[in-house]
Amino acid sequence: MPHNGSVSAELAKPETPAETSATPAPPRRRGLTSIEALALLLIFGLTARPGLTEIFAAPAAQAWSARFVAVCVQAFPFLVLGVVLSAAIAAFVPAGFFHKVVPKRTALAVPVAGVAGAVLPACECASVPVAGALVRRGVAPAAAFTFMLASPAINPIVVVSTFVAFPGNPEMVYARVAASLAAAIGIGWLWARLGKTEWLNLPKHRHHDDGKWAALWSGIRHDFLHAGGYLVIGAAIAASLNTLVPETWLQPIADHPVLGVLALAVLAVLVSICSESDAFVAASLTQFSPTAKLAFMVVGPFIDVKLAAMQAGTFGRRFAFRFAPTAFVAAVAASALMGVVLL
Amino acid sequence: MRRDAQAVILLLVGGGMLRLAWTGDYLNYVKPYAFWLIVPAGIVLIAVAAITGWNSWRAKREADDGHGHHGEPKVAWLLLAPVVGMLLVAPDALGSYEAERTGTVVGAEENRSTYPELPDDVDPVPLTLLDYAARAIFDEGQTLEGHRIQLRGFILYEGDEPQLARMVVSCCAADARPVKIGFEGELPADLEQDQWVEVIGEYTTRQGRDEINGELVPYIEVESITNIPTPENEYQ
Numbered sequence: 163m164p165h166n167g168s169v170s171a172e173l174a175k176p177e178t179p180a181e182t183s184a185t186p187a188p189p190r191r192r193g194l195t196s197i198e199a200l201a202l203l204l205i206f207g208l209t210a211r212p213g214l215t216e217i218f219a220a221p222a223a224q225a226w227s228a229r230f231v232a233v234c235v236q237a238f239p240f241l242v243l244g245v246v247l248s249a250a251i252a253a254f255v256p257a258g259f260f261h262k263v264v265p266k267r268t269a270l271a272v273p274v275a276g277v278a279g280a281v282l283p284a285c286e287c288a289s290v291p292v293a294g295a296l297v298r299r300g301v302a303p304a305a306a307f308t309f310m311l312a313s314p315a316i317n318p319i320v321v322v323s324t325f326v327a328f329p330g331n332p333e334m335v336y337a338r339v340a341a342s343l344a345a346a347i348g349i350g351w352l353w354a355r356l357g358k359t360e361w362l363n364l365p366k367h368r369h370h371d372d373g374k375w376a377a378l379w380s381g382i383r384h385d386f387l388h389a390g391g392y393l394v395i396g397a398a399i400a401a402s403l404n405t406l407v408p409e410t411w412l413q414p415i416a417d418h419p420v421l422g423v424l425a426l427a428v429l430a431v432l433v434s435i436c437s438e439s440d441a442f443v444a445a446s447l448t449q450f451s452p453t454a455k456l457a458f459m460v461v462g463p464f465i466d467v468k469l470a471a472m473q474a475g476t477f478g479r480r481f482a483f484r485f486a487p488t489a490f491v492a493a494v495a496a497s498a499l500m501g502v503v504l505l
Numbered sequence: 506m507r508r509d510a511q512a513v514i515l516l517l518v519g520g521g522m523l524r525l526a527w528t529g530d531y532l533n534y535v536k537p538y539a540f541w542l543i544v545p546a547g548i549v550l551i552a553v554a555a556i557t558g559w560n561s562w563r564a565k566r567e568a569d570d571g572h573g574h575h576g577e578p579k580v581a582w583l584l585l586a587p588v589v590g591m592l593l594v595a596p597d598a599l600g601s602y603e604a605e606r607t608g609t610v611v612g613a614e615e616n617r618s619t620y621p622e623l624p625d626d627v628d629p630v631p632l633t634l635l636d637y638a639a640r641a642i643f644d645e646g647q648t649l650e651g652h653r654i655q656l657r658g659f660i661l662y663e664g665d666e667p668q669l670a671r672m673v674v675s676c677c678a679a680d681a682r683p684v685k686i687g688f689e690g691e692l693p694a695d696l697e698q699d700q701w702v703e704v705i706g707e708y709t710t711r712q713g714r715d716e717i718n719g720e721l722v723p724y725i726e727v728e729s730i731t732n733i734p735t736p737e738n739e740y741q
Contacts, residue, residue, distance in 0.1 A: 196510040203585065204513075211593050218594045221602035228596040232534035232678035234587040238522060239542035242549050379556045386550070387511055390518070391580030394587060404679055435680055442675030449718070475580065 222405065229401035233468070236436060237287045237393055241386065244288025248295035249381030253374045260301045268302045272350035275305035276343050279313030285437045286314035286463050287393065287472070291385050294476040298364060303357060308350030311489065314437040314463035315342030324459065327441035334456065337497075337504040338441075341460045345496035349489060363478025392475035396468025400434040403467075407432075416449035423501075426454040427494045430462035437463035453501025460497040465489040506581060508561035512554045514584050519550025521591035532738045533598040535677045598739040601699050604661050604670045604683035608718025611638055611684075620648045629653035629705050633741050634671045634684040641708060641723035649708035654725065656686065656704045657733065660696045663716065667696045669704055669725070674740040681740060687713050687724040696730070703731045 207214070218227055265271045282289060293310035297303050314320065316339050328334040415425040426447065435443055440462045444455040465486050474482035525531040526543045535543075590596070620640050623630045630652050632640075637656060640649050658671035667688060672681040689709045696702075704727060711724040 196506040197513070200510045200513055207589060207593055214589070214593050218596060224596045225599055225602050227590050227594050228533065228599050229679040231587060231590040231594075231596060234590070235522065235525065235531060235534045235543065236539060236677035236679075238518065238587075239539070239546035242546040246549065376560075379553055379560075382549070382553050383511060383515065383557050386553070387506075387514065387581035387584065391583040394583040395580075398586070400679060433680070436676050440676075443680050 226401050226405045229404050230397050233397035233400055233434070234394065237397070237468070238390070240285050240287040240436070241291075241390060241393060242382075244291045245382050245385035245389065247282075247288065248291040248385055249378050251292070251295040251299060252381050253378040255299060260296065260299055264301055264305060268304050268354045269351065271302055271305040272308045272354065273347050275301075275309040275350065276312040276347045279309050279311075279346070280316050280318070282309075282313045282317055285320075286466075286469055287389075287436070289313040290469065290472045290476050291389050294364060294385075297362070297477075302354070303359070303362065304350040304354040307353055307485070308346045311346035311349060311464050312343055315339070315346070315460065320437050320441070320463075324441040327445040333504050334452065337456050337500040338459050340504070341456065341493075341496040341500040342463065344500075345460065345464065345489075345492040348496070349492050352488065352492075361478065361481045361484060363480065364476070388475055389472050392471040393468055396434055396466070396471040399467045399471075400432065403432045416447075416454075419451060419453075422450050422454040423457045423494065423498060426450055426458040427461045427490070427497075430458045431466045431490065434466040434468040435462060451501075452505040453498065456501050456505065457494055457497040461490060461493040464493040506579065508557055508564075511581065512558035512561065514581060514588075515550050515554035515557065517588045517592070518584055519547040519554060521588050522547035523551070525591055529737060530595060532740070533596070533678065536674060536740075537738060539677075599672050599678055599681045600659060600739070601661050601670070603672065603681060604685070605663075606717070607682055609638075609685040609715040609720050609722055610635075610673055610682040611642055611720055620644045622648055623652050629655040631655045631657075634658055634669065634686055635673055635741060637686065637725070638684050638723050642712070642721050646708045646710065646723075653705060653707060653728065656706075656725065657736065658684075658686070658702065658704075659739075660698055660700045660702060661685065662698050667692065668722070669702070672740050678740070684741075685715060685722050687711070687722050688727050688730075689724045690727040692727060693730055701733050701735050703733045705729045705731075 218224060265274055279289075282292065289310045292313075293306045296306040296309065321335060321339065324335050324338055325332065415421045426444075430440070433443075437459075440459055444458045447455060447458065450458075470482055470486045473485060477485075522531075522543045525534070526540055526547065531540065531543055623632075632654055634656055637649070637654060640646060656669060658669040661668045661670040661683070663685075669686040669688065670683045672678075672683055674681045686704075688704075689711055690706075704725060706725040706727045706729075709724050709726040713722040713724065714720070715722050
């Protein structure tokens with residue numbers, strides 16, 4: 163929402179004292195501290211509330227903001243779960259643990275990580291920070307990425323929801339699991355061969371002398387603020403596309419076998435639906451072929467606008483520029499293959 | 506961004522989520538089950554905010570080192586956007602504006618081979634719009650024959666013709682799509698767009714096509730249309 167940025171720029175005058183601050187800002191700093199800026203924003207937001215309601219009274223703005231808030235409210239709990247797990251890994255799992263558990267050879271570690279993805283019962287918002295924690299804890303990036311891609315697609319909740327969404331059609335479930343796992347492992351091996359560590363830009367966690375619990379709380383706080391900010395960008399893009407792109411554009415494409423698959427793959431990237439429920443949306447896209455629906459469900463957990471933003475935040479932009487297109491191509495290829503074989 | 510500012514943002518996000526759960530407004534955005542996700546997540550965020558605030562207060566008293574000032578995520582400021590959305594704008598549930606622009610959905614359950622018989626001892630039988638549409642289209646109305654049906658939705662105008670509509674949500678409101686049902690028979694003249702109504706009627710074989718996506722739109726033979734207040738959960 164652009165008005166936040168402009169608001170903070172307009173109000174950048176350090177006149178009003180910070181009300182929400184526990185203690186006054188140290189006098190040696192000149193200019194606006196973040197807590198003062200925040201307090202000003204809050205006061206402005208509360209006083210300008212009637213104006214805000216008026217601006218957002220237009221039906222299109224209502225629809226946009228309802229979708230935006232909906233994506234955030236749906237995704238935040240899973241993001242919290244993800245950052246709690248990732249902070250717990252960072253705080254409580256000893257550094258040497260993953261070296262013992264994960265096979266030494268990356269070629270072997272990748273498929274193991276893919277299958278292990280089934281144990282994290284959450285969607286893609288949770289798996290990104292967990293993968294970040296695994297890399298920081300010394301797991302080979304190739305294995306961590308395979309885990310990150312496979313987990314939201316093959317965990318029990320997603321498998322059950324896919325089963326429910328396609329009643330009497332269990333081959334859709336098998337095809338989804340097989341295609342997602344194959345593509346995730348493929349990308350892991352590809353990274354092991356071609357990936358460069360300098361593409362990764364993991365935000366450093368401060369070392370904590372205060373003990374494990376302090377590290378846990380600090381990890382949750384940092385990861386949530388970081389990944390949550392990027393999630394907001396993705397939610398805004400997804401809400402804009404859902405509100406602005408007319409559905410009539412899709413109709414002629416749906417009838418074409420190849421274009422239909424590509425169209426739903428692109429749609430999965432744009433709408434950024436949570437993997438726990440994308441099966442229901444896929445099933446409702448009745449004009450499209452089964453392979454196209456499969457591509458929608460395989461691509462979505464791999465890469466979408468919200469995920470790309472979160473991956474850029476967790477692993478760095480140079481990584482995201484390379485990873486996002488690769489994940490897309492691998493997911494489309496795997497679903498086309500499984501569509502031919504199984505559907 | 507300073508620690509205390511971070512604590513305030515965490516508090517606002519967590520508090521905003523708990524407030525949605527408390528007021529029931531979360532139903533405008535997500536499915537009812539999400540209550541059990543929102544509440545624990547909100548509590549965790551508020552706990553982290555409290556601990557962060559306490560630590561930064563204590564750190565300042567002990568040593569004024571101003572740590573945590575640099576390198577913390579600037580992108581976290583964007584979290585104020587959903588806070589504004591949740592607490593200040595609080596948009597309504599999606600309704601006719603969306604339904605006019607989106608083709609009718611005939612449901613994920615279309616492949617169901619049999620539809621359970623409707624109960625004989627209930628009259629009229631309440632059905633969801635999605636269930637009615639699926640039975641009418643995929644089962645040719647066999648299980649609907651001989652029953653009075655009760656449907657609840659809002660009024661939507663497709664050109665001059667009023668329709669009954671309801672938004673179906675599978676995950677959150679971002680994927681909301683409408684189910685539309687046409688009216689057959691005498692209608693009250695004063696049907697207003699967006700008015701919530703309860704329709705009692707019987708199955709009719711008449712079907713139409715949605716202009717947007719060409720999907721079938723089933724009709725209902727109207728016996729009565731009564732205005733009702735907007736339900737708590739506007740989605741199905």
